[in-house]
Every structure is written in C-alpha cells, then in structure tokens.
Amino acid sequence: MKGRYSRNRIYLTPKEQEHIKNYPIILGGSGIGSVIAECALRLGFENITIIDGDQVETSNLNRQNYVEGDITVDKVHAIKERLLAINKNAKITVHNQFLTSENVAEYISGQKIAINALDFSSDVPLIFDEICQQNAIPVLHPYNLGWGGLVTVIASDGLSLKAIAKRGDSFNELRVVEYVSSYMKFWGEPQVWLDEVIQEYLNEEEKMSPPQLSIGSWMVASMCAHLLFKIATGQKFKQFPEFYFSCIKD
Amino acid sequence: MKGRYSRNRIYLTPKEQEHIKNYPIILGGSGIGSVIAECALRLGFENITIIDGDQVETSNLNRQNYVEGDITVDKVHAIKERLLAINKNAKITVHNQFLTSENVAEYISGQKIAINALDFSSDVPLIFDEICQQNAIPVLHPYNLGWGGLVTVIASDGLSLKAIAKRGDSFNELRVVEYVSSYMKFWGEPQVWLDEVIQEYLNEEEKMSPPQLSIGSWMVASMCAHLLFKIATGQKFKQFPEFYFSCIKD
Numbered sequence: 001m002k003g004r005y006s007r008n009r010i011y012l013t014p015k016e017q018e019h020i021k022n023y024p025i026i027l028g029g030s031g032i033g034s035v036i037a038e039c040a041l042r043l044g045f046e047n048i049t050i051i052d053g054d055q056v057e058t059s060n061l062n063r064q065n066y067v068e069g070d071i072t073v074d075k076v077h078a079i080k081e082r083l084l085a086i087n088k089n090a091k092i093t094v095h096n097q098f099l100t101s102e103n104v105a106e107y108i109s110g111q112k113i114a115i116n117a118l119d120f121s122s123d124v125p126l127i128f129d130e131i132c133q134q135n136a137i138p139v140l141h142p143y144n145l146g147w148g149g150l151v152t153v154i155a156s157d158g159l160s161l162k163a164i165a166k167r168g169d170s171f172n173e174l175r176v177v178e179y180v181s182s183y184m185k186f187w188g189e190p191q192v193w194l195d196e197v198i199q200e201y202l203n204e205e206e207k208m209s210p211p212q213l214s215i216g217s218w219m220v221a222s223m224c225a226h227l228l229f230k231i232a233t234g235q236k237f238k239q240f241p242e243f244y245f246s247c248i249k250d
Numbered sequence: 251m252k253g254r255y256s257r258n259r260i261y262l263t264p265k266e267q268e269h270i271k272n273y274p275i276i277l278g279g280s281g282i283g284s285v286i287a288e289c290a291l292r293l294g295f296e297n298i299t300i301i302d303g304d305q306v307e308t309s310n311l312n313r314q315n316y317v318e319g320d321i322t323v324d325k326v327h328a329i330k331e332r333l334l335a336i337n338k339n340a341k342i343t344v345h346n347q348f349l350t351s352e353n354v355a356e357y358i359s360g361q362k363i364a365i366n367a368l369d370f371s372s373d374v375p376l377i378f379d380e381i382c383q384q385n386a387i388p389v390l391h392p393y394n395l396g397w398g399g400l401v402t403v404i405a406s407d408g409l410s411l412k413a414i415a416k417r418g419d420s421f422n423e424l425r426v427v428e429y430v431s432s433y434m435k436f437w438g439e440p441q442v443w444l445d446e447v448i449q450e451y452l453n454e455e456e457k458m459s460p461p462q463l464s465i466g467s468w469m470v471a472s473m474c475a476h477l478l479f480k481i482a483t484g485q486k487f488k489q490f491p492e493f494y495f496s497c498i499k500d
Contacts, residue, residue, distance in 0.1 A: 002307065002308060003309065004308050004311050004312060005312055006309045006312075007313065007459070007461050007462050008312055008461060008463060010396075010451060010461045011396040011461055012463075035468075038464075039464045039465070042312050043465060044312075058252060059253065059254065059256045059257050060257075061254050061336060062255055062257050062258055062293070063257065063292055067335035067336050068336065068338060069335060085317035085318060086318065087311070088318060146260075147261065147476060149472070197260055201260060211257050211260045213258060213261055213293060214290075214293045215293060215472050215476045215479075218285075218289045218468045218469075218472035218475070219468070219469065219496075222399070222464075222466075222467075222468035222472065223498055225465050225468070226397060226465045226498055227498070229465075246496045246498065248477070248496065249476075
C-alpha cells in the first residue's frame with residue numbers, strides 16, 4: 001500500500017513534507033477558510049487551528065466546505081469532522097467563537113502563519129493583522145472574486161491594508177478589490193468584469209454580503225495552500241501591496 | 251432562510267442558474283474528476299454522470315475528494331455519496347466500470363459536455379475524445395501539474411490531441427505537458443520548474459504514476475467549473491492547441 005503522501009514526491013522532498021506536518025497554521029474564519037483548510041491538509045499541513053463562531057446555512061453550500069447535514073451546526077465542528085475524516089491523526093484545534101480585539105493575541109500565540117478569512121464587518125480583521133505583525137506572523141488574505149481568486153500577504157515588516165483605506169471611511173474588503181482592479185488597469189491587464197461586478201454590487205438596494213462562487217473558493221484554496229508551502233519552506237513570496245490574482249475569465 | 255444559490259447572484263443570472271441545473275455533464279474518471287465534480291455541483295451543475303472502475307487508495311488522499319473511510323470503496327460510490335450529501339436532489343449517475351472503446355458511445359449519449367480525466371495508460375482517452383467529437387460534445391482535459399493546473403478543450407470541430415503525438419510513440423499526458431512547456435517558452439513565459447519536474451519524473455528508476463498535488467487539483471477544479479459554465483452558456487472559450495494554465499509558482 002502506497003502512503004498518503006507518496007504522490008507528493010518530486011514536488012515535495014521528504015524533509016519538506018515532514019517540515020510542514022507540524023507547522024502550525026491558524027485560520028480566522030471558517031467560510032472560505034473551510035475550503036482552504038482541506039486543500040492545505042491534503043498537501044500535508046496537519047496542524048491546523050480554526051476559529052469561527054458561525055453556524056452553517058443553506059446559502060453557504062454554493063462555495064463552502066459543508067454539506068446539507070451540517071446546516072445549523074457550528075462551522076468549526078463541521079469542518080473539524082471533515083478534516084479528521086480525511087486524516088484522523090491530524091491535529092485539528094477549533095474554537096467556536098468569534099475573534100475579538102481581546103482574544104486575538106491568545107489564539108495566535110504559537111502559530112507560524114495566519115489566514116485572515118474574517119468578515120470585514122468590524123475592525124477585528126485589521127486588529128488581527130496588527131497583532132500578527134507584532135508577533136512576526138505573516139497573514140494571508142484570501143478574497144473570492146467569483147470568477148477568480150485573489151490573495152495578498154501582510155508580512156510582519158510590510159505595509160498593512162490600512163495603507164489603502166479611504167480617509168474617514170471604515171475599511172472593508174471592497175476597498176481591496178477596487179485597489180486590485182486599479183492596479184491591474186495600470187499594468188495593462190484591465191479586468192472589466194470585476195469593475196462591473198463591483199458596480200452592480202454597489203447598486204443593490206438591499207445591503208447584502210458580496211456574491212461569491214465555488215470557482216473563486218477553489219482557486220483561492222489552491223493559491224493559499226501554495227503560499228503556505230512557500231512561506232513555511234522559506235521561499236520568496238509577494239507581499240502586499242503586491243498580490244496574487246488567478247482567473248480564466250477572458 | 252436564504253436559498254442555496256443566493257450568493258451566486260450578480261455572477262449568474264437566475265436564467266443561467268436554471269440553465270446549468272439540468273445541463274448534463276459527464277466525467278470520465280473519478281480521480282481529479284472527484285474534485286471537479288464537487289466544484290461544479292456547488293456552482294449549480296446538478297446533472298452529473300461519473301464513470302470509473304477504480305477503488306479509493308490511501309495514496310489518493312493527498313489530492314482527491316475522498317476520506318479515510320472510503321479506502322477500498324469504489325470511487326464512484328464514494329463520490330456519489332459526497333455529492334448527494336451536498337445536494338440530495340442532484341441527479342448523480344455513476345457507472346462502476348472502466349471506459350473501453352466499446353462502451354464510450356453508450357455512456358456519452360445525451361451528454362452536453364465531457365471531462366476526460368482518464369489515465370493515459372491505453373488508447374481509451376483518445377477514443378473517448380474521438381467519439382465525443384463525432385457527437386459534437388466538447389471535451390475538457392484537466393491536468394494536475396502539482397503547483398499549477400492546465401486545462402485544454404477539444405472542440406467538436408477542432409484539432410485532437412493526436413496533433414501533438416510523436417510518430418510511432420503511444421500518446422500520453424506527458425506529451426501534453428511537454429507541449430505546454432514549449433509553447434510557454436516560445437511566448438516568453440518559460441516555466442523552468444515544469445521542465446525540471448518532467449526531467450526528474452523521466453529519471454525515476456521505477457515507472458510510477460506522475461506526482462500530483464492538492465494545489466493542482468483545486469486549481470483545475472476551479473478552471474473546469476468555469477469552463478463548464480462558459481461552454482454551457484455559449485460564451486467563447488479557447489480550444490486546443492490553445493489552453494488555460496494557472497499557477498502562482500514564481
């Protein structure tokens with residue numbers, strides 16, 4: 001019988017495989033985080049902590065790693081069960097709580113890389129980054145852009161997302177998407193569809209959470225698993241204000 | 251309670267959502283196909299047929315959509331259970347058989363798009379394409395390149411993969427990867443790592459299946475779900491010898 005990671009050969013050395021096994025990563029948010037966690041675990045990150053106080057809803061099933069039987073269940077318990085089904089020996093730690101400015105420091109203690117997959121409905125995501133930066137923990141920011149995926153990394157000695165905040169406005173993920181759109185236009189790769197989606201979203205009468213597709217989730221999960229590996233093995237990676245963008249729209 | 255596809259809004263019109271619901275797609279092979287199927291189902295493709303005669307092995311868990319409890323179980327039965335857990339009303343048809351030149355025509359009858367995720371250990375994958383072409387069914391070819399994903403589409407009126415076969419050699423997926431590598435070099439985007447992986451693979455003493463990562467599977471699943479949508483809704487898409495390649499390696 002061939003081992004679990006036998007098909008990772010050539011891409012990962014045995015030493016790298018062993019290195020990422022116990023390399024602790026923490027996911028703030030188990031929405032898109034639920035898809036990232038599975039992709040990372042299958043690659044070999046077997047030490048994963050996930051924090052989220054939310055429950056699974058029907059509307060999550062179009063893009064998150066839950067099944068109908070999980071509806072109304074705490075997300076962290078549902079995802080823990082899925083991850084342990086994939087690898088019962090993995091070290092999966094979950095906290096059924098929302099992150100607050102008070103509890104971030106405690107949870108990130110001992111972690112090596114963080115993934116900020118939190119809703120931007122408060123200042124908590126920026127506080128999360130700030131405390132990670134103070135503790136020299138790089139933070140991945142994944143964004144589901146529907147047809148594509150976007151990830152930027154806040155490094156401990158780099159810029160924070162506040163660098164692109166509008167003066168006086170509360171910062172949110174839309175600002176990041178607008179920034180990326182401008183940046184790509186400037187560099188000769190305009191993403192017209194992205195501007196159209198932003199406009200349609202802003203025109204919606206009812207204020208709702210942004211639309212997201214499984215296409216974006218799976219893309220972002222792949223990108224984050226790759227970035228986790230790059231960072232854990234000391235490879236170079238792009239930092240914010242640079243970013244990774246993947247899409248086959250046109 | 252918000253509906254299953256409420257967060258697909260803006261990206262998909264209600265009409266498109268309804269259109270893909272019953273749009274029949276067929277997956278030849280439930281290895282990488284198992285990951286593609288989930289991404290496509292979550293997007294809204296609820297009419298999926300999967301054919302594979304293989305059983306789940308431990309070495310599949312690094313990148314395919316199975317769990318430890320599925321080991322030794324028929325792949326198509328394990329994936330059917332997973333897909334129905336996500337959407338019990340989906341129409342998931344499975345055939346626990348290997349495709350042969352004799353049974354392809356029967357299985358693809360009534361299908362609109364095919365995904366050729368078969369092992370290139372015989373002529374069957376090429377015969378599959380040929381019969382799909384005769385029946386005006388476009389065929390997606392997904393390839394897991396470890397750090398990245400590759401998809402090319404064989405259109406009914408387009409070239410077949412035979413166009414890049416070496417005279418006298420039996421055709422295999424490695425030839426496609428070599429072709430893509432040359433093409434990207436020619437267009438000024440050389441993927442040095444890809445050539446190195448090919449070389450290491452060819453140098454292996456024991457003849458084994460090519461290495462693959464979850465990173466490549468998740469990437470390819472995203473790309474295929476997107477292409478299924480493009481094709482099903484009549485959008486333009488690139489055909490072989492052009493291809494889609496996604497990777498954040500460097």
